[in-house]
Amino acid sequence: IYRVQSPTALPTFLLIGPSGAGKTAFLTLTERNSAAQTHTSTAPLTIQALLPEGFVPSSSHYRSAGDPAYERARRFLLLDTPGHGKLRHFATARLVNPSNVRGIIFFIDAASVAEDTGLNEAAEYLHDVLLALQKRYTGAKTSKGPKEIPVLIAANKLDLFTALPPHLVKISLEKAVSEVRKSRAKGLKDSGVAMGAEEDMVDEERNWLGEGGEGSFEFRQMEEVGTSVVVKGGNVLGGDGTDVKNWWDWISEQL
Ligand code: GTP
Ligand code: MG
Numbered sequence: 001i002y003r004v005q006s007p008t009a010l011p012t013f014l015l016i017g018p019s020g021a022g023k024t025a026f027l028t029l030t031e032r033n034s035a036a037q038t039h040t041s042t043a044p045l046t047i048q049a050l051l052p053e054g055f056v057p058s059s060s061h062y063r064s065a066g067d068p069a070y071e072r073a074r075r076f077l078l079l080d081t082p083g084h085g086k087l088r089h090f091a092t093a094r095l096v097n098p099s100n101v102r103g104i105i106f107f108i109d110a111a112s113v114a115e116d117t118g119l120n121e122a123a124e125y126l127h128d129v130l131l132a133l134q135k136r137y138t139g140a141k142t143s144k145g146p147k148e149i150p151v152l153i154a155a156n157k158l159d160l161f162t163a164l165p166p167h168l169v170k171i172s173l174e175k176a177v178s179e180v181r182k183s184r185a186k187g188l189k190d191s192g193v194a195m196g197a198e199e200d201m202v203d204e205e206r207n208w209l210g211e212g213g214e215g216s217f218e219f220r221q222m223e224e225v226g227t228s229v230v231v232k233g234g235n236v237l238g239g240d241g242t243d244v245k246n247w248w249d250w251i252s253e254q255l
C-alpha cells in the first residue's frame with residue numbers, strides 16, 4: 001500500500017474578513033482562473049489550489065520545474081469563511097486550533113474602509129483575529145513558542161475610485177484597532193465581574209493587544225508574538241481585469 005499525502009496535510013491559507021470583502025470572489029478566481037458572481041457565504045468552503053505559473057514557492061527556489069518536490073510545493077488549500085457577524089465562529093474555531101494553517105489572509109474592501117462604519121467593522125474583526133494569535137503565542141507550553149502564522153491584509157477592490165490606497169488602509173486600520181483595544185479594555189473593567197484586583201490585572205494584560213502603555217497600536221508590534229502583518233493591495237474584479245499579483249507573491253513566500 002502506498003501512502004499518498006492526504007489533502008488535509010497541505011498548507012492551508014485561511015480567508016477571513018468582513019462580509020462583502022471579496023473572500024469568495026478570490027477563492028472562485030483561484031479555482032477557475034476567472035472571476036465569477038458570488039453570493040454571501042453561510043458556510044466555510046475549502047478548495048485545493050495550485051500556485052499559478054510564474055510564482056515560485058520560497059521553499060523551492062533551488063529546484064527545477066518538473067522535480068516532484070517542486071510540483072508538490074505548489075499545492076495548498078484555501079479555506080473560505082463567512083464574514084457575517086453571526087457566522088464568524090467558523091473562522092475563529094480555526095484560529096484556536098490552527099494546525100496546518102500556513103497563513104491568514106484578512107480581506108477588506110478598501111472602499112468601505114474609507115468610511116467609519118466599514119472601517120470600524122473591519123477593525124473589530126481584525127483586532128479579535130490578532131488577539132487570538134497573540135494568545136496562542138503567549139499561552140504556548142513550549143519555550144520555543146508555536147509556529148509563526150503570518151497575516152496578509154488584502155486591501156481589495158482597488159479598481160473602485162473610492163478605494164483607499166494600501167498605505168492609508170494600513171494607517172487607518174492601525175488607528176481604528178487602537179480604538180477597539182481601548183474600548184475593549186474599558187468594557188472588561190466595566191463588566192464588573194466579581195474578581196480580585198489581581199485577577200483583574202492579569203485578565204487585562206492577557207486581553208490587551210500588542211505593547212502595553214499609552215502608545216497606539218502598530219502592526220509591527222505583532223512581530224513580538226510571532227506574527228508578521230503586511231498590507232498589500234489588489235482587486236479580484238474590475239473593468240481592467242484582475243490584479244492579485246501582490247497576494248500571489250505573498251503566498252509564494254509562505255510556501
Ligand atoms: P461573505 O461571504 O459575506 O463573507 O463575503 P465575501 O468576502 O465572500 O465577499 P464576496 O467574495 O462574495 O464579494 C462581495 C461582492 O464584492 C461581490 O458582489 C463581488 O462581486 C464584489 N467584489 C469582489 N471583489 C471585487 C473587486 O476587486 N472589485 C469590485 N469592484 N468588486 C468586487
Ligand atoms: Mg463569501
